């Protein structure tokens with residue numbers, strides 16, 4: 001059974017990916033002088049969130065949305081407002097006013113929580129990767145009573161086949177609670193079932209982590225990898241594409257150890273974590289607690305994120321425990 005939410009989420013994410021690619025091709029590549037408040041990523045973020053919001057509204061007029069962006073910067077800058085409005089209209093072939101675009105973006109100010117149904121959008125996750133021409137993702141989740149039940153990731157720059165940089169790029173990952181996980185390549189209508197890797201020997205495993213050392217301690221993950229006898233170098237890529245590559249078996253472990261005090265945003269993990277779970281993997285925080293999406297806009301009950309293929313999960317958690325004990329971090 002395919003839910004209406006799933007088809008709408010796919011439509012919204014594909015259209016948002018289209019605007020992100022347009023922004024990259026015309027602005028990141030083409031623009032040499034960029035005003036600080038009008039960076040391509042800012043323009044892309046707003047246009048992507050507006051497109052997702054407009055698409056959701058078309059099918060679910062009363063939808064609620066937890067989104068990364070709000071329209072404040074557009075209210076303050078006429079030229080930013082004009083550029084975002086122009087981009088949205090040219091991508092959707094519509095004629096929305098600036099006010100309608102800002103209203104669509106501001107649907108994303110919902111606080112989330114533990115009751116009711118709402119969507120969660122990260123319009124461009126991996127903004128740094130986007131600007132580098134590397135990996136980024138449009139990430140849309142759907143939450144029912146504090147639990148993610150649907151996740152769609154749009155990954156325009158991710159190789160479709162394994163990590164083959166020379167082959168076709170651009171794919172969606174789709175996960176729906178109880179129905180498994182799938183990959184759909186851009187331009188195709190076929191949903192290919194995906195599953196986590198069956199590797200059971202941690203020495204043969206590959207792990208992935210943030211490209212940005214500021215987002216996750218590369219030092220701690222290197223120590224953990226050493227304890228697990230992982231010899232292959234880490235796959236360092238931006239965004240929730242990491243969840244996608246765990247879900248389809250290109251890597252077995254995703255480690256995320258942010259600096260002390262950092263609390264993750266729900267939109268950075270909602271869609272991806274469900275896709276890994278539906279592909280047969282396990283996702284939790286560094287203490288082994290499930291990610292708790294019922295706490296509003298932040299994962300305030302969690303610290304760090306670990307995703308594995310499930311089979312080597314306890315080995316990974318044991319290695320994490322011993323490394324953080326060695327480093328005198330209090331484990332719960």
Ligand SMILES: Nc1ncnc2c1ncn2[C@@H]1O[C@H](COP(=O)(O)O)[C@@H](OP(=O)(O)O)[C@H]1O
Nearest residue numbers: 124125126127128210214215238239258262268
């Ligand atoms: N100090 C920090 N520690 C952990 N994550 C951070 C961070 N600063 C920003 N982030 C989040 O990390 C996300 C990118 O994740 P990754 O490192 O896996 O690519 C960013 O999403 P955006 O790019 O949407 O802002 C941002 O929300």
Ligand SMILES: [Mg+2]
Nearest residue numbers: 122125126268
């Ligand atoms: Mg993000």
